[in-house]
Amino acid sequence: xxxxxxxxxxxxxxxxERIQAVARRVAKYKAHGHQVVVxxxxxxxxxxxxxxxxxxxxxxxxxxxxxxxISTGEQVTIGLVSMALLELGLKAKSxxxxxxxxxxxxxxxxxxxxxxxxxNIRTELAGGYVVVVAGFQGVDENGNITTLGRGGSDTTGVAxxxxxxxxxxxxxxxxxxxYTTDPRVVPEARRLKSITFExxxxxxxxxxxxxxxxxVEFAGKYKVKLRVLSSFEEEGEGTLITFxxxxxxQAIISGIAFNRDEAKITVRxxxxxxxxxxxxxxxxxxxxxxxxxxxxxxSLDGTTDFxxxxxRNEFDxxxxxxxxxxxxxxxxxxxxxxxxxAKVSVVGVGMRSHVGIASKMFxxxxxxxxxxxxxxxxxIKISVVIDEKYLELAVRVLHKAFDLDQEDI
Amino acid sequence: xxxxxxxxxxxxxxxxERIQAVARRVAKYKAHGHQVVVxxxxxxxxxxxxxxxxxxxxxxxxxxxxxxxISTGEQVTIGLVSMALLELGLKAKSxxxxxxxxxxxxxxxxxxxxxxxxxNIRTELAGGYVVVVAGFQGVDENGNITTLGRGGSDTTGVAxxxxxxxxxxxxxxxxxxxYTTDPRVVPEARRLKSITFExxxxxxxxxxxxxxxxxVEFAGKYKVKLRVLSSFEEEGEGTLITFxxxxxxQAIISGIAFNRDEAKITVRxxxxxxxxxxxxxxxxxxxxxxxxxxxxxxSLDGTTDFxxxxxRNEFDxxxxxxxxxxxxxxxxxxxxxxxxxAKVSVVGVGMRSHVGIASKMFxxxxxxxxxxxxxxxxxIKISVVIDEKYLELAVRVLHKAFDLDQEDI
Numbered sequence: 001x002x003x004x005x006x007x008x009x010x011x012x013x014x015x016x017e018r019i020q021a022v023a024r025r026v027a028k029y030k031a032h033g034h035q036v037v038v039x040x041x042x043x044x045x046x047x048x049x050x051x052x053x054x055x056x057x058x059x060x061x062x063x064x065x066x067x068x069x070i071s072t073g074e075q076v077t078i079g080l081v082s083m084a085l086l087e088l089g090l091k092a093k094s095x096x097x098x099x100x101x102x103x104x105x106x107x108x109x110x111x112x113x114x115x116x117x118x119x120n121i122r123t124e125l126a127g128g129y130v131v132v133v134a135g136f137q138g139v140d141e142n143g144n145i146t147t148l149g150r151g152g153s154d155t156t157g158v159a160x161x162x163x164x165x166x167x168x169x170x171x172x173x174x175x176x177x178x179y180t181t182d183p184r185v186v187p188e189a190r191r192l193k194s195i196t197f198e199x200x201x202x203x204x205x206x207x208x209x210x211x212x213x214x215x216v217e218f219a220g221k222y223k224v225k226l227r228v229l230s231s232f233e234e235e236g237e238g239t240l241i242t243f244x245x246x247x248x249x250q251a252i253i254s255g256i257a258f259n260r261d262e263a264k265i266t267v268r269x270x271x272x273x274x275x276x277x278x279x280x281x282x283x284x285x286x287x288x289x290x291x292x293x294x295x296x297x298x299s300l301d302g303t304t305d306f307x308x309x310x311x312r313n314e315f316d317x318x319x320x321x322x323x324x325x326x327x328x329x330x331x332x333x334x335x336x337x338x339x340x341x342a343k344v345s346v347v348g349v350g351m352r353s354h355v356g357i358a359s360k361m362f363x364x365x366x367x368x369x370x371x372x373x374x375x376x377x378x379x380i381k382i383s384v385v386i387d388e389k390y391l392e393l394a395v396r397v398l399h400k401a402f403d404l405d406q407e408d409i
Numbered sequence: 410x411x412x413x414x415x416x417x418x419x420x421x422x423x424x425x426e427r428i429q430a431v432a433r434r435v436a437k438y439k440a441h442g443h444q445v446v447v448x449x450x451x452x453x454x455x456x457x458x459x460x461x462x463x464x465x466x467x468x469x470x471x472x473x474x475x476x477x478x479i480s481t482g483e484q485v486t487i488g489l490v491s492m493a494l495l496e497l498g499l500k501a502k503s504x505x506x507x508x509x510x511x512x513x514x515x516x517x518x519x520x521x522x523x524x525x526x527x528x529n530i531r532t533e534l535a536g537g538y539v540v541v542v543a544g545f546q547g548v549d550e551n552g553n554i555t556t557l558g559r560g561g562s563d564t565t566g567v568a569x570x571x572x573x574x575x576x577x578x579x580x581x582x583x584x585x586x587x588y589t590t591d592p593r594v595v596p597e598a599r600r601l602k603s604i605t606f607e608x609x610x611x612x613x614x615x616x617x618x619x620x621x622x623x624x625v626e627f628a629g630k631y632k633v634k635l636r637v638l639s640s641f642e643e644e645g646e647g648t649l650i651t652f653x654x655x656x657x658x659q660a661i662i663s664g665i666a667f668n669r670d671e672a673k674i675t676v677r678x679x680x681x682x683x684x685x686x687x688x689x690x691x692x693x694x695x696x697x698x699x700x701x702x703x704x705x706x707x708s709l710d711g712t713t714d715f716x717x718x719x720x721r722n723e724f725d726x727x728x729x730x731x732x733x734x735x736x737x738x739x740x741x742x743x744x745x746x747x748x749x750x751a752k753v754s755v756v757g758v759g760m761r762s763h764v765g766i767a768s769k770m771f772x773x774x775x776x777x778x779x780x781x782x783x784x785x786x787x788x789i790k791i792s793v794v795i796d797e798k799y800l801e802l803a804v805r806v807l808h809k810a811f812d813l814d815q816e817d818i
Contacts, residue, residue: 016465050485056425058492065495068503069488072481076459079478083467086474094477098507099552143508 001033002167003125007135007157010044011174012231013077022172022231023084026130030090035125037164039135039157040081042073063108067137067147071097074134074153082132092130095120097137097145102156104138104146107288111138111146112214113155116163133160151212158215162222169219169226170238171211176230177239178203178210180404181256185395188405192254194240199254202347202381216241252350252357253402256395257381260342260388262292263315264374266307267322269333279330280306283321289314293343293376293383303333307374309385315339341373342391345383346398358382364401370394411576412444412534416544416566419453420583421640422486431581431640432493435539439499444534446573448544448566449490451482472517476546476556480506483543483562491541501539504529506546506554511565513547513555519697520547520555521623522564525572542569560621567624571631578628578635579647580620585639586648587612587619589813590665594804597814601663603649608663611756611790625650661759661766662811665804666790669751669797671701672724673783675716676731678742688739689715692730698723702752702785702792712742716783718794724748750782751800754792755807767791773810779803 006026013019022038029036050070054061061069078094085092100120104111124131135153138146148155154171161169176191178200183189195203197220204213210228219226219241229238270276281291294308310318315337322335351357361382365372370393374385386394399405415435422428431447438445459479463470470478487503494501509529513520533540544562547555557564563580570578585600587609592598604612606629613622619637628635628650638647679685690700703717719727724746731744760766770791774781779802783794795803808814 016462019466053425053485054489054492057428057489058496062492062495065488065491065503067488068491068505069485072484075481075484076462076478079474079476080463080466082474082477083463083471086471087467094474096477096554099554145505145508 001035003035003037003164004029005037005039005157005161005164005166005169006172007039007153007169008041008081008172008231009153009174010041010046012172013040013042013081014044016080018231019077019080019084020087022081023088023090025231026085027088027090030130036130037121037125037160037166038081038130038132039153039160040074040077040132041135041153042070043077046073046076064144067108067145071134071137071145071147074136078132078134082130085130085132090130091128092132093124094132094134096134097156098139098143100133100160102138102159104140104148106140106142106144106146108144108146110149110288110290111140113138113148113159113218116159118160118163121160121164148214149212151215154212154215155218158218158222158224158226161224161226162218167225169224171215171226171228172231173210173228174230174232175210175228176233176236177228179255181395181399182258185258185392186256186399186405189399190405192239193237194242195254196242196349198380199347199349200241202345202378203255203257211241252354253346253348253404254350255347255404256398256402257345257347258342258391258395260391261312262309262341262343262385263312263337263339264293264307264309264341264385265315265318265322265335265337266305267327267330267332267335268305269303270306271331272302272304276304276330277306280322280326281308283325284310284318287317287321289318289321293374293385295374295376309341309343309374312339340388341385342388342394343383343385344391344394344398345381346402347381349380351382352379360401361398364397365394368393368397410442410444412446412573413438414446414448414566414570414573414575414578415581416448416562416579417450417490417581417640418562418583419450419455421581422449422490423453425489427640428486428489428493429496431490432497432499434640435494436497436499439539445539446530446534446569446575447490447539447541448562448569449483449486449541450544450562451479452486455482455485473553476517476520476554480543480546480554480556483545487541487543491539494539494541499539500537501541502533503541503543505543506565507548507552509542509569511547511568513549513557515549515551515553515555516697517553517555519558520549522547522557522568522627525568527569527572530569530573557623558621560624563621563624564627567627567631567633567635570633570635571627576634578633580624580635580637581640582619582637583639583641584619584637585642585645586637588664590804590808591667594667594801595665595808595814598808599814601648602646603651604663605651605758607789608756608758609650611754611787612664612666661763662755662757662813663759664756665807665811665813666754666756667751667800667804669800670721671718671750671752671794672721672746672748673702673716673718673750673794674724674727674731674744674746675714676736676739676741676744677714678712679715680740681711681713685739686715689731689735690717692734693719693727696726696730698727698730702783702794704783704785718750718752718783721748749797750794751797751803752792752794753800753803753807754790755811756790758789760791761788769810770807773806774803777802777806
């Protein structure tokens with residue numbers, strides 16, 4: 001008998017029929033004697049419908065009130081999933097984030113989980129109940145409703161698995177695992193049987209979209225065994241997310257991630273002195289804008305250029321902050337931006353022990369005439385920013401160059 | 410400066426434009442220096458949409474889970490109304506039933522309010538905020554979400570007005586007040602400038618549908634000044650609900666109420682002995698079925714006939730209970746029922762001091778050939794059950810017979 005947390009995304013609960021299919025899957029696990037906690041997202045399309053409704057009333061919706069509105073999506077789903085389980089004769093009970101008590105900070109629309117009171121869940125599980133928990137939402141210490149940002153239901157699932165020390169956290173989605181890259185761009189893309197947490201972290205943050213980055217961080221931190229599966233297939237083992245030390249054979253590169261949701265901003269002619277990076281990024285961060293890549297090159301004649309990328313939705317806001325608050329204050333020459341960019345990354349723990357990955361990547365792109373605008377590297381990935389029109393081409397040629405269409409050794 | 414609670418029903422918040430109109434009305438009251446608490450229903454159609462969704466998954470939805478699902482309707486509205494107020498430059502903050510803490514019993518889908526913690530609201534009002542409260546919902550002592558039943562938002566509005574000792578509770582709806590009867594049935598129906606609590610109680614419970622009965626009970630009990638207004642008109646004073654002693658001039662009859670949502674059940678040949686009424690109605694009440702009219706006539710040869718009415722939706726359930734659990738147990742000869750009935754009532758505090766109201770009512774119906782199946786009377790109303798096909802005719806002739814189409818003296 002194991003304790004399993006299953007998280008179902010929006011498409012997996014997108015209709016009454018899909019919800020009934022989820023209930024049947026849960027019933028199968030219960031029939032094997034397992035204890036099951038189900039974490040669900042809003043029905044597909046529902047969160048966007050609610051956001052659109054809010055924007056009709058307030059073009060820039062108040063974050064606290066937006067969370068009040070959009071958190072209802074998951075609340076509807078927990079009730080419906082519980083009903084489907086009850087209809088199958090199982091014992092089931094729904095819990096909102098506030099009812100569990102998933103305590104978060106008060107950064108509305110992008111809150112972080114601080115703690116989970118798992119006592120309610122344990123009591124219900126002991127009583128034979130399937131516990132159905134609303135993903136994506138929590139409450140701050142004053143009882144205000146918060147949400148965790150897009151994909152936050154994954155984080156809820158992993159956080160609950162961690163709090164319960166569950167045997168496995170299964171993430172059900174509309175894909176059957178993690179691929180070497182997006183099969184819509186590269187038809188030869190293969191499903192990976194396993195991937196390390198670190199790779200997954202890089203893949204997720206770079207936009208492979210299977211799992212939200214914070215959920216992977218959580219899983220790594222609390223050693224939660226995480227598996228990505230398709231809710232549309234009866235069988236299939238999905239992709240297991242492993243700790244690096246578990247992995248016997250390592251491909252040099254596990255996958256090609258990409259992201260076209262970003263925009264780049266460059267602050268030119270910045271006096272090169274201590275504290276300048278903070279003076280540029282502090283106001284951006286204060287406005288709750290997440291910054292992704294940050295590049296600062298060596299200085300020329302006492303000034304330097306400072307570049308970073310933000311989510312495309314926040315490009316205008318970030319540009320406004322830099323032009324109105326920052327530029328004059330720090331004496332920069334110019335603030336320039338471009339939202340028609342894309343980021344492409346090669347990811348793999350194997351690259352640590354293999355030289356030449358970067359040069360192979362750059363050569364491959366050069367051979368296709370693709371200009372590289374920014375470069376950023378970590379231990380296990382190399383990312384480049386290119387003109388967005390070359391994105392598909394770049395992904396295809398890199399996928400082939402690194403032999404990702406070949407079977408694992 | 411007054412403290413005003415305004416309650417807006419589903420049609421009043423049925424679209425983004427309607428919500429913006431609500432915000433403008435609230436802003437007008439704020440501009441006059443008043444403190445305002447806004448209580449809202451779900452957007453029109455939303456509760457039914459959610460119930461339909463639930464029924465697709467569980468034909469008889471689990472009451473606890475149904476409340477989890479349908480309470481989201483009001484939660485969406487409070488967020489949207491708060492945004493509309495913020496967009497007008499006002500300070501506004503939404504509260505769910507759980508956040509206020511509107512404590513109820515645990516009779517899911519028809520819970521009753523036990524207490525309201527008004528401290529949060531008072532603090533926000535003192536800080537200059539408009540407080541936007543979700544109607545229809547609360548929590549039980551274990552933190553389970555509950556709802557108050559159809560029209561429960563009225564009850565929330567009045568209960569909050571009572572807890573805050575508000576100067577007035579304004580109920581905004583799609584009609585501009587309480588009429589002598591339904592204008593769709595009798596075009597000559599007039600709006601009443603005022604009506605007593607007791608009359609309103611009889612009117613509401615008999616199906617005039619402007620206000621939910623419990624809200625009127627609450628208002629009477631806690632002496633809340635209640636006014637029914639149209640949210641679709643800029644001006645207009647609506648109908649004020651008064652205490653009887655305030656009323657100088659009294660019409661004998663204030664209105665004709667009617668209801669076609671009921672069904673009648675008769676238990677024939679019941680041994681006429683103590684405890685029999687409880688033995689019949691106890692199991693019905695245990696199944697949470699509300700009973701309206703109850704009639705027991707004098708006994709003949711040691712047995713009597715016992716009749717009562719229930720909501721038409723619960724007719725089959727009530728018949729099942731009587732036939733399977735009650736009939737044999739009490740030794741009744743027969744259980745018979747009819748769901749094609751309607752109830753018509755004349756209501757007025759003035760009838761206490763005027764004789765002949767009943768005979769005038771019965772004669773008027775007899776002149777039209779309408780057979781009376783059941784009669785029930787109280788201090789201020791006389792109700793009859795008739796074949797539903799005669800309903801409109803009965804209402805029209807009674808409205809005329811009691812001069813309700815004439816102006817107040």
